[in-house]
Amino acid sequence: MSEFHAPARREYQVSASVLEEIKREKKVFENPIKPLDFDVRVPLQSLAEEGRLSLFPNISRVSVGMATCGRVAGAQSITRALSERDWENQACVVSVGCLGACYAEPLVDIRSPEGRHYFYGRVDNRSLWSIIRTAQGAPSAQHLWAVAQERQTGVLRGIHDLELIKLENTSFGEFFHPQVRRISGRCGLIDPQNLTEYAAMGGYRALEKALFKLKPRKIIDIIVAAGLRGRGGAGFSTGEKWDITSRSPDPMRIVVANADEGDPGAYMDRALLESDPHGVLEGLIIAAYSVGASQGYIFVRHEYPLAVQVLRKAIASARKVGLLGHNIMGSSFSLEIGVVESAGAFVCGEETSMLQVMENKRGEPRLRPPYPAAQGLQDHPTLINNVETLANIPWILLNGVDAFQELGTTKSPGTKIFCLAGDVERMGFIELPLGTNTKVLVEEIGGASEQSVKALHIGGPSGGIVPYSGFSLDYESVAATGAIMGSGGLVALGTNSCMVDMARHLINFMVQESCGKCVFCRDGLPELEAMLRALCIGQAHEGILEDIEELSRAIAEMALCGLGQTATNSVLTTLKNFLPEYQAHVRGKCPAVHCKPLIDFEINLTYCRDCRACYLVCPSGAVKIRSGKERFIVDQQLCTKCWACYETCPFDCIKITSEEFMWKN
Amino acid sequence: MSGYIDQLWEQLPANERQVVNILNKLQTENGFVSRDLLIELADRAGVPESQLHGLVSFFNTYRTSPAGKHRIRICYGTACYAQGASLINDRLVEELKLDGSDTSPDGFVTVEQVYCVGACSQAPVIIQDEEIKNRIKSYQVPLLLDDLRKKV
Numbered sequence: 001m002s003e004f005h006a007p008a009r010r011e012y013q014v015s016a017s018v019l020e021e022i023k024r025e026k027k028v029f030e031n032p033i034k035p036l037d038f039d040v041r042v043p044l045q046s047l048a049e050e051g052r053l054s055l056f057p058n059i060s061r062v063s064v065g066m067a068t069c070g071r072v073a074g075a076q077s078i079t080r081a082l083s084e085r086d087w088e089n090q091a092c093v094v095s096v097g098c099l100g101a102c103y104a105e106p107l108v109d110i111r112s113p114e115g116r117h118y119f120y121g122r123v124d125n126r127s128l129w130s131i132i133r134t135a136q137g138a139p140s141a142q143h144l145w146a147v148a149q150e151r152q153t154g155v156l157r158g159i160h161d162l163e164l165i166k167l168e169n170t171s172f173g174e175f176f177h178p179q180v181r182r183i184s185g186r187c188g189l190i191d192p193q194n195l196t197e198y199a200a201m202g203g204y205r206a207l208e209k210a211l212f213k214l215k216p217r218k219i220i221d222i223i224v225a226a227g228l229r230g231r232g233g234a235g236f237s238t239g240e241k242w243d244i245t246s247r248s249p250d251p252m253r254i255v256v257a258n259a260d261e262g263d264p265g266a267y268m269d270r271a272l273l274e275s276d277p278h279g280v281l282e283g284l285i286i287a288a289y290s291v292g293a294s295q296g297y298i299f300v301r302h303e304y305p306l307a308v309q310v311l312r313k314a315i316a317s318a319r320k321v322g323l324l325g326h327n328i329m330g331s332s333f334s335l336e337i338g339v340v341e342s343a344g345a346f347v348c349g350e351e352t353s354m355l356q357v358m359e360n361k362r363g364e365p366r367l368r369p370p371y372p373a374a375q376g377l378q379d380h381p382t383l384i385n386n387v388e389t390l391a392n393i394p395w396i397l398l399n400g401v402d403a404f405q406e407l408g409t410t411k412s413p414g415t416k417i418f419c420l421a422g423d424v425e426r427m428g429f430i431e432l433p434l435g436t437n438t439k440v441l442v443e444e445i446g447g448a449s450e451q452s453v454k455a456l457h458i459g460g461p462s463g464g465i466v467p468y469s470g471f472s473l474d475y476e477s478v479a480a481t482g483a484i485m486g487s488g489g490l491v492a493l494g495t496n497s498c499m500v501d502m503a504r505h506l507i508n509f510m511v512q513e514s515c516g517k518c519v520f521c522r523d524g525l526p527e528l529e530a531m532l533r534a535l536c537i538g539q540a541h542e543g544i545l546e547d548i549e550e551l552s553r554a555i556a557e558m559a560l561c562g563l564g565q566t567a568t569n570s571v572l573t574t575l576k577n578f579l580p581e582y583q584a585h586v587r588g589k590c591p592a593v594h595c596k597p598l599i600d601f602e603i604n605l606t607y608c609r610d611c612r613a614c615y616l617v618c619p620s621g622a623v624k625i626r627s628g629k630e631r632f633i634v635d636q637q638l639c640t641k642c643w644a645c646y647e648t649c650p651f652d653c654i655k656i657t658s659e660e661f662m663w664k665n
Numbered sequence: 666m667s668g669y670i671d672q673l674w675e676q677l678p679a680n681e682r683q684v685v686n687i688l689n690k691l692q693t694e695n696g697f698v699s700r701d702l703l704i705e706l707a708d709r710a711g712v713p714e715s716q717l718h719g720l721v722s723f724f725n726t727y728r729t730s731p732a733g734k735h736r737i738r739i740c741y742g743t744a745c746y747a748q749g750a751s752l753i754n755d756r757l758v759e760e761l762k763l764d765g766s767d768t769s770p771d772g773f774v775t776v777e778q779v780y781c782v783g784a785c786s787q788a789p790v791i792i793q794d795e796e797i798k799n800r801i802k803s804y805q806v807p808l809l810l811d812d813l814r815k816k817v
Contacts, residue, residue, distance in 0.1 A: 072784045072797045102786030264742030267783030295680060302689055302726055303782050338680035341689045344725035346780065360684045360712045362719040421744035421785035428786055457743055491743045491785075505746050509780060515723065617804050619759065640759065643752050644804035 044204055047321065051200025055190070056154045058113045060091035060135040065107040065188055067098035067274040068267075068306050069428075075106035078123055082131070091135040097275020099159070099188030101175050102428035104145070109188070110134050115153035117162060121145040121172060145169040157201050158185025171447055175426050178440050180407060182415050183391045184268075184431045187275035192310050195317045198278040204323060206394035210286045211331045219290040219397065220246055226401045227413045228393075232258055232349070232386030233459070233486045234562075235412070235475040241383060244373040245291040248381035253293040256377070256384045257284050259300040259307070260354060262346040263460025264509070266489025268417040269387040271429045273300070273307040276391070277314035281337070283390030285328065286397065288335045291383050296337040299354050302344055312339060346461070346513035347563045351376075351384045353515070364515045365561035386487070388417055407433035412474040416488055422457070423494030424448040432473070439470040442492055455493040455578070459486025461506045461513075462566035464573030465499060468492070482573045484566065495664060498594035499578040500585050504532035506570040513563065521564035524555040528568065537597040538588040545582055549575055584661075593656050593663040596641040602655045603632045603645075614645035614654065670705045684710050684717060688727060696736075697728040725779070733768040733775035735813055738792040742781030745789040752803040753789060754778065760806055774813065 055061070064070070064079045083093045091110075099107055104121035108131055111117050118134050120127055120143055127143035134140050139147075147166035150156055159181045167173045181187075190197040198204070210219055224239030245253055257280060261269040272280055280298075288296050300308055315337055318324045326334045345363050347353045353363040355377050376382025392414060396404050405413040412434040418441060419429050425447030432441065438456065442448050453468040464483030471477050478485045493502065507529045516522045528551050534540045552568035552575075559565050575582060584591045590598040603614065603623070614632065615623045622638035623645060625631060634645075646654040656663035673690050674682065687706060691698045698721055707714040721727045739745075739754050757776050761769040768775040784790050787799035793809070801809075 068782070068797070069784050069786055072787045072790060072799045102784075105786070261783070262780070264746075264781035265744050265785055267781070267785060270783040297680070303779060336680055338678065339686075340681065340683050341686055342724075343685060343689055343692070343727060344779070345723060357685055357720070358683055360710065360720070361716060362723045419785065421788065422747055461743070489743075491747060493747060497747055502743075502747070505741075505751075506743070509741070512725070513780075619756070619807070640755075642756055642759075642803055643749070644756075647802045647804050 044199055044208060047196050047199040047204075048202075049200075051194070051196030051198070052154070054094075054194065055156065055197050055200050056111075056113075056115070057092060059087075059089060060113065060137065061111040062091050062093045062131065062135050063096040063109045063111070063189070063191075064093065065098050065105055065109075066095035067188075067271060068304070069098055069102040070105040070107065071306070073105035073122075074124070078106050078108065078128070081125075081128060085132070087135070090137065094191050095193075096190060097187050097192045098271050098429070100179075100181075100184060100271070100429045100431070101172065101426070103175075103426045104172065104428075107188070112137070112139075115150035116165075117148045117150070118144060119146045119148070119172065121169065141168070145172045156189065158182075159189065160185055171426060174447065175428070175430075175445055178436070178444055179431055180415050180433055181431050182395055183279065183388070184272065184276070184417055184429065186279065187271060190276065192275055192277055193313050193317075195278060195314070195321065195323075198276070202398070203278055203394075204282055206397040207282050207285055207289075207323070208329060209397055210289055211329055211333060214397075216246065216290045216292060219286065222396065222401060223290075223393070226396050226404045227411075228389065228396065228404070229412055229414075229475065230386055231388035231392070231416060231487065233263075233462075233484065235485065238385065238389055241373050241385070242287065242291055244371070245293075245381045245383040248374060250379075250381050251292070252295075252380045253291050254377050254380050254382045255284060255288045255291065255293045255296045256354070256358075256382060257296070257298040257387055257390055258349065258351065258354065258384050259298055259304075259311075259387045260342045260349045261301060261304075261387070261487060262349045262513075263462075263487050263489045265421050265457070265491045266419045266460055266487045268419055268429050268488060270301075270304050270307050271417075272387055272391055273304070274310050277311050278318065279391045279394065280387050281314055281318055281324075283393035284337065284385075285324065285335055286393050287383060287385060287390060289328075289333050291381075293383065294334055294336070296335055297340055297358065297377075298337060299340045299342060299348075299358065302341045308339065308341060315339070345515075346509070347515050347561070350562055353561070354384070355382065362515070364517045365563070367560065388487075409435040409472075409474050411476060416473070418473070418488045418490055420446050420490050420492070422490075422492035423453060423497070424492045435472045435474040435477075437470050437472055438468070438490075441473065441490065442468070446492065448492060452494055453492045454495045454497060455499065456483075457491040457493055457502070457570075458489070459484040460489050461509050462486060462563065462569055463489075464569045465493065465502060465577070466573055467577050482576065483569065496592055496594065498536075498590055498592035499574045499581050500532060500535050500590075501592075501595055503571045503574045504529060504536055507532060507568070510563070510567040514567070515563075518559050518561075518564055520555045520558040521567060524551055524558075525567060527551060528555070528571065532571070535582065535585040536590075536595040538585070538595075540586045544586060545575070545579075588659075589661060590658045591661045593658045593661050595658075599641060599656055599658045599663075600636060601634045601639055601641065601645065602657065603634060604653045604655045605631065606653075607651045608632065608653045609651060611650065613648045613650065617644045617648045619644060670702060670709050674709055682710070684712055684720065685724075688717075688721065688724075692727050696732050697730055700729075733772050735774045736777065736792075736794055737774055738777045738779040740780075740782050740784070740788070740790045740792070741778040742785065742788075744785035745781075748788040749803065750789040753791065753801055753806060756803040756806040757810075760810055774810070 130140040148162040228238040229235040353365040357363040
């Protein structure tokens with residue numbers, strides 16, 4: 001296959017960027033020893049000392065969670081209010097990333113000079129005064145969520161160095177209790193824009209060890225022995241990938257960090273990049289050193305503007321202190337890292353598609369083999385690793401293979417970050433050992449009751465929707481349910497979610513994201529969506545379910561890339577697991593009372609207090625006021641089923657039905 | 666406009682001169698990618714214009730025609746959809762009388778869907794111009810639009 005592909009692609013006009021690469025390579029070759037503008041070794045020690053001063057100041061340190069989730073919840077105005085204040089040298093205000101408890105945003109953590117951390121969740125103007133008082137040294141119990149103490153004052157390498165001493169908000173404790181924060185431990189504690197704080201938490205120690213104590217081959221052996229599997233979805237052995245790239249006869253090698261996190265519902269890469277970008281960078285530099293690459297790229301989503309901004313800053317500051325660029329830390333190893341911003345295409349997370357875009361082409365995936373690890377960007381061997389995978393690397397080098405394998409299963413060792421969203425109490429990103437039961441995640445951490453969750457949507461749009469039950473979260477067990485682990489996004493779907501509409505929505509997403517190369521994916525998916533739409537509007541034909549299944553299987557079989565092959569997973573898994581719901585739709589009923597054309601709105605006057613909210617809010621004049629016993633009625637002819645009356649009624653008087661099925665609150 | 670592309674080109678370090686990076690800049694700075702700029706870019710990057718059209722039509726972010734004065738993007742990620750993103754969309758379509766087009770007839774608002782901005786814990790979210798708003802209910806849509814109209 002590779003012989004067939006190679007000549008055709010070599011004919012491609014050499015682009016300007018390649019020419020420059022060649023030029024630069026030559027320059028490096030001609031002038032291998034560049035004058036160093038810093039000491040022979042980067043003084044990690046002094047960076048760490050500087051970081052310790054800002055992490056552990058002798059005044060109060062007020063950290064506000066300012067990742068995207070925090071900003072959305074209103075952290076910016078909190079930060080503004082706190083930083084504009086004259087603290088008279090009693091406190092300093094810092095913007096940090098996300099602690100993982102996204103449901104608790106805006107989250108404020110106040111560290112007293114004695115090493116005590118006071119956490120305030122869901123901060124608003126009312127709790128500001130408590131925060132100010134605590135920062136001034138008079139801790140206020142009002143609005144307080146939790147207090148934790150550094151086990152040894154002035155030692156903080158991650159959240160595991162904190163010991164909970166007081167818990168005012170039990171759910172906050174339940175959220176963190178089962179978690180193991182290995183690679184996300186620094187998130188939300190350090191200022192992501194400040195390299196020295198990362199260094200103070202033991203950052204770049206793994207890189208130092210790699211450059212001066214380990215040979216590239218040895219590092220690859222360690223990663224192979226650790227059994228680390230790619231966290232982006234496929235679960236391919238990371239060490240093996242490195243090995244393939246490092247053995248290539250081509251001396252020009254490239255590393256790429258895949259931060260094109262397209263799975264809706266998964267945002268661990270965003271969280272890592274926004275909260276702890278140097279952890280990812282360190283992993284990428286080590287990867288480049290191990291496979292002998294001198295050029296690195298980070299391919300990141302355009303939808304994450306903050307992550308891009310933080311990342312660029314991180315690269316610039318690493319460069320400034322000699323952790324990137326020529327002769328890293330005074331060694332003979334040099335690396336440049338460039339940022340490429342994707343512009344919103346799900347398929348670009350697929351590695352060959354991503355490389356096409358980086359070569360200025362339409363992001364249509366190509367056949368593999370040749371795999372990018374052997375022949376990738378501009379035909380050079382290209383190592384592509386997911387952001388979370390890279391963040392694991394420094395941890396493994398510092399703590400060793402045995403420590404890494406202590407958690408997780410034999411086949412999938414280590415921890416994994418999951419993102420929990422949907423119909424649960426507590427949402428956020430959660431790090432757990434692989435193989436943890438779904439019940440721990442959804443019920444213990446998420447705080448949902450068993451009955452309230454109907455199904456789990458695992459692995460993004462390519463994943464599947466499976467009935468909620470307890471199963472182990474590792475690559476094999478999830479695959480056994482018919483879904484895929486994907487990048488670890490879990491959306492809990494409550495009893496009110498319609499599985500048919502959900503499948504239709506996901507197929508609609510795939511229709512938009514299909515690159516159009518393969519006929520079945522390009523033309524089959526819209527056809528499939530039309531059939532699912534017919535179900536949702538009650539116009540299904542006889543035998544539609546058989547047609548849907550047949551077409552779904554055909555698309556999966558005939559597609560070239562992972563997108564097409566998995567595009568219909570959501571339909572196939574819902575058909576298998578929720579067949580009665582499909583059958584009800586054929587009869588024109590929606591058991592989840594969700595599909596607009598199949599539902600009716602009524603007003604139950606038993607608890608009605610005549611507040612007229614429904615009448616005022618109805619945009620189409622469908623809610624009518626009449627004299628007599630039936631004071632309010634919904635005119636079914638005019639009703640647009642916008643749910644406005646239901647959402648506004650303070651007394652739950654709006655009854656929604658789909659014949660015998662009723663909406664349950 | 667001449668020299669604009671050159672200027673963008675020069676701003677980027679050599680290893681970041683992928684056309685997608687430049688297209689992103691064009692989109693953010695102008696709100697859309699015009700044909701003229703595309704031709705200029707093809708010239709500068711040494712990439713056939715047809716290939717650039719291929720790229721522009723491939724990505725969701727790029728527009729080839731100017732957007733309305735304001736831009737409302739509704740997150741259609743799974744979590745937001747499960748929490749009622751489609752109701753917000755339907756209400757916007759109704760309020761703005763969008764008839765197949767994504768921009769209101771008076772050019773006031775453009776409504777688009779975006780797939781996940783990674784703020785799933787705050788679902789459903791919308792991005793109004795550059796500001797993300799959380800936990801939106803469909804009945805708030807008219808109020809949102811009123812606020813927008815008051816903004817000059």
